[in-house]
Amino acid sequence: MKLNDMKIHEIIKPTFWKVVSVIIVTMGLVSTYSRFSLGLGSTTNLHDSVPWGLWIGFDFIGVGLAAAGFTIAATVHIFHIHKYEPLVRPAILTAFLGYSVVVCLLVVDLGRPENFWHPLVMWNVHSVMFEITWCLICYTTVLLLEFAPVVLEKFKIKAPLKILKMISIPVVIAGVIFSTLHQSSFGSLYLIVPGKLHPLWYSSLLPVHFYISCIAAGLSMIIFESYLIARAFPTEDGFNHTGLKMDILSGASFAVLIALILGFLLKIYDFAENGKFPLLTVPSTETYLFFLEILIGTLVPIFLLSYKKLIEDKKWIYLTSVCVISGLVLNRLNVSITGLAAYSGVNYFPSFDEISITMMLVVLAIFAFRVIAKNFAVFVSDESENLVNEKEVATTKQIILSERYE
Amino acid sequence: MLNENGILFDVTLCVGCGACYDMCKEVNNLPETNDDYLKDHLSGNTFTVVEQYEEMYARKLCMHCNDPACISVCLVGAITKSSTGAVVYDADKCIGCRYCMQACPHSIPRYEWGTTKPRIRKCNLCDDRVKAGKLPACAEVCPTEATLYGKMDQLIEVAKNRLKNNPDKYYQHIYGLEEAGGGHVLIISPVPFEQLGYVSKLPNEPMPELTLNAMEKIPSVAIGGGIFLSAMFWLTKRKNEIAKEKNLLKGNKENEIK
Structure with a gap:
């Protein structure tokens, strides 16, 4: 924590990614200022026919990709499959940062952000949005409680650790339930617009679709991250145990495969039940986008992961994780934007300010991930978590703020 | 519901004079938005419009549903049902999530995009005027009684009689009686309603039930x-x-x- 530990010359040394990040964040800050001083009308491309745009779409994506926070925590702490323990902390950190981005974007998107606290005291229990808001609040609290031990261990604050340890299992269970409820409820938001959302996506099973797809995409996000971190972060400089653990990642990929197959079967059932197959032969933008989404997000990954050779190869599972993540991004944007375009009769494309604020938040989240991962024991070896932490505390006393974007 | 009030709009009687449009602007203190009222559309400053379809004129306004989607989706309860039957909005509660705009089956609510303290804007069936014993502005000013205001059961009776007594003159359907669970604005016309720009193919069940199935x-x-x-x-x-x-x-x- 001493100032002389910070390698100042390294912090200010310009690198490509550092320059790009600073530019994105500066633009984002300017856009944020104009959004709050000028209002939504002049800074976004939203209007009466398109009341929800990129920000809401991105919220769906952020929440979906952060889903590993509850699946991995449940796998390790509820189902006692301790093999996956090294993924718990990265997953929880990812989820927490993902949810932070989502909450910031939600507030930016609100027409009256100064009233953001109203749902706490003004209740309408019939509203899906109300349920989502409360689940978001509760689950972000759960993530804080789940990550708190990492911070407390670092600063050797023992007293609250005992309490956290005592309540840890109920907290994990609550986290799984809150996640299940709001991940699916993002789909429920659209149940009330059967006439507006394109039938390729509208289904009474939307909440189930959302839930299954977030499980696959959340795990893929962790695989994607692990690969990038193993490649980019050196083992020195405060980073330990960032190396790839192939048996874990292959196991996670297998879970992705199962979730994808389940999701695909559910889609087929939904299409058969509602006689939607003829829709697939109608030439339209929606149909092409739907095919693209299914191909990239479901069929290609299922195909790739079915080969034992490929599921054990880090390059291939990295590629499949990119596919699954892209599939989820496409799906959420299709449901929240493209699927509604035909009804509204307007082609919406986000404005510069919408894009720059979103990009700023993503860059800030990645930056926060780096700083936290560097200074706290986020990556631990596959030995028992607690043992390792003691070691970590001993070896990484200094907080290193230097960022090397190479 | 039957003791609550509502509007019956008869397309065959409307001459497209735009008196309802002007009076609505006046009582709600709304600025002018278009030189030609027939070409105007609903907006943050326009709560009702008169649209021309060949020789016919069709009014668009909030349908004041019996079980409104907007009320069910509003997480802070900023939209409520008045004792008169009108669907009314409280800007002080609103957080501006705009789910009501997304959810409305008739796509009625509009937004004040241009301000930093935006409100949802739509017809409130002149709730204050009605509570003060007056008629809604549009009904009061209509010279041909194309827009009638009254008790719902009486309006339904009038509409049914007109359809029965003049089967050649009317398309045999009362729009708004059952669409999306029905509401407090009924419309009768000589032609099918999709030809007049009304949202057709709406289910007869109230929209909130779709969400309720999942919420349960x-x-x-x-x-x-x-x-x-x-x-x-x-x-x-x-x-x-x-x-x-x-x-x-x-x-x-x-x-x-x-």
């Missing part, structure tokens, strides 16, 4: 999930312990043999 499952998911996860926690823990004990026993036996 929340308590069972929460309780069932809690029980399932707790059970799995104990089961897998016990399983691991047993496996450990077995390993220990094995180890001991091996030691004994040695």
